[in-house]
Amino acid sequence: MKEEIKMIVVLSLICGLSGISLAALKQVTAPAIEEQVLTYVQAPAINSVLSDHDNNPIKDRKSFDVDGRTVMVFPAIHDGKLTGVAFETSGKGYGGKIGVMVGFSLADGVLSGIGITTMKETPGLGSRVADLSYTSQFSGHAADSVKLKKDGGDIQAVAGATISSGGTVSAIQNAIGIFNALKNSFGKGWS
Numbered sequence: 001m002k003e004e005i006k007m008i009v010v011l012s013l014i015c016g017l018s019g020i021s022l023a024a025l026k027q028v029t030a031p032a033i034e035e036q037v038l039t040y041v042q043a044p045a046i047n048s049v050l051s052d053h054d055n056n057p058i059k060d061r062k063s064f065d066v067d068g069r070t071v072m073v074f075p076a077i078h079d080g081k082l083t084g085v086a087f088e089t090s091g092k093g094y095g096g097k098i099g100v101m102v103g104f105s106l107a108d109g110v111l112s113g114i115g116i117t118t119m120k121e122t123p124g125l126g127s128r129v130a131d132l133s134y135t136s137q138f139s140g141h142a143a144d145s146v147k148l149k150k151d152g153g154d155i156q157a158v159a160g161a162t163i164s165s166g167g168t169v170s171a172i173q174n175a176i177g178i179f180n181a182l183k184n185s186f187g188k189g190w191s
Helices: 002-049 126-130 132-138 162-182
Strands: 062-066 069-078 081-092 097-105 111-118
Touching: 002 081, 002 097, 002 111, 062 162, 069 162, 081 111, 081 162, 097 162, 111 132, 111 162, 126 132, 126 162, 132 162
Parallel strands: none
Antiparallel strands: 062 069, 069 081, 081 097, 097 111
């Protein structure tokens, strides 16, 4: 009985120390992981949806609260004036969530473009939502009428990948809602 208690105490100590070590390691590596995601996942999408800026949108990013959630907004500033914003939302695709970076032009409120950041869609089929032939349909598109053709809109879905196409459109519609909620706050956020 004494040996069993000793074994339980030793195993409990090992587990406790392992848990503390893992928590500390996660806390130490979190900033480096965030920087890697920003640099290699989000930055290419940000640069594809925000044009004509002379700032670094990643360094100038700000957080805004919308309906109880935090949204990271990346600004496009040209000659000291805020010209556009971008932020990431997601929609449900066939293989899981599809991350979509959505850019908006502040001059006219239209979409400046979209970029796919993350997805687990079927290679060669659903993954074609990241192709320029699909994403280019959103550049310059009015923000109030983003719908697939099957739903009465003018966005052509990827053939054979209607769930993936619907997931990206859902993410964009979510982004439009966030943009409409925040657009009056953007002037206060950057100079």
